[in-house]
Amino acid sequence: MGLLVVGGTAFRVWQVARVDDRDRADVVVVLGAAQYAGRPSKVLEARLRKAKTLFEQGVADHVVTGGGRREGDRFSEAEAGKRWLVDHGVPADRVIDVGEGNDTLGTIKSVAGVVLGKGWATAVIVSDPWHSLRARTMARDAGLDAWTSPTHSGPIVQTRETQAKYILRETAALLYYRSTHASADRIAIDQEVG
Known part of the structure; x- marks a missing residue:
């Protein structure tokens, strides 16, 4: 039974990663990743490029960037x-930065609070494929x-080995979240993606 649950979850992680839903929404949400002195890492830059494309295609009128800061970051x-x-x-008045949350769950909760507080309800989430579900x-x-x-x-989708690693990682993180509704960083899963 356990193998079926793990296998089924891994399949859903892979399946949802392949879906690129560009339906109209209130906001495009970019989940954070590492930055260095204000310069996005390659992972974050790939997400930002995708969000910019969605904004330019009219998927949403606003982009919300999420993610906090690590100790010592400016x-x-x-x-x-x-x-x-x-x-x-992208016009500055169309981008809302929500600088709270140092993992996926914290970032999502902070972003949702801001988005819902503005009376919006729909969001297209931009992250890495394996992180989507x-x-x-x-x-x-x-x-x-x-x-x-x-x-x-970006670097997370370049090789089959890297893809397999992230599918396994996200399968574990999703199963952990579903069973606890807690952040996966407690089991060292959520350090890079979030």
Whole structure:
């Protein structure tokens, strides 16, 4: 039975990763990833490029960047994301940075609070493909009507070995979240993606 649950969850992680839903929404939400002195990491930049494309295609009128700061950082992941988007042509008044949360769950809860507080309800989540199912699940649990449009570029999707690693990692993280409704960082799963 356990193998069926794990195998079925891994299949859903893989399946949802392949779905690129660009239906109209209130906001595009970019989940944070590492930044260095205000400069997005390659993982975060791939997410920001995807969000910019969605914004330009009219999927949503606003982009929300999420993610807090690590100890010693001058910028939050959200601030670095907003700066990148504005520097690349997205109007500053169309980007909302939510600089709270140092893991997926904390970021999603903070973003949902801001989005719902503005009277919006629908969101397209941009993250890495393998992270999509867990991010969508958490967003829905936080009260958002959410779907995903994952990035298909960047270091996390380049090799089959890397993809397999992240599918296994996300399978464990999603099973942990579903059983505890707690952040997966407690089991060292959620350090890079979030």
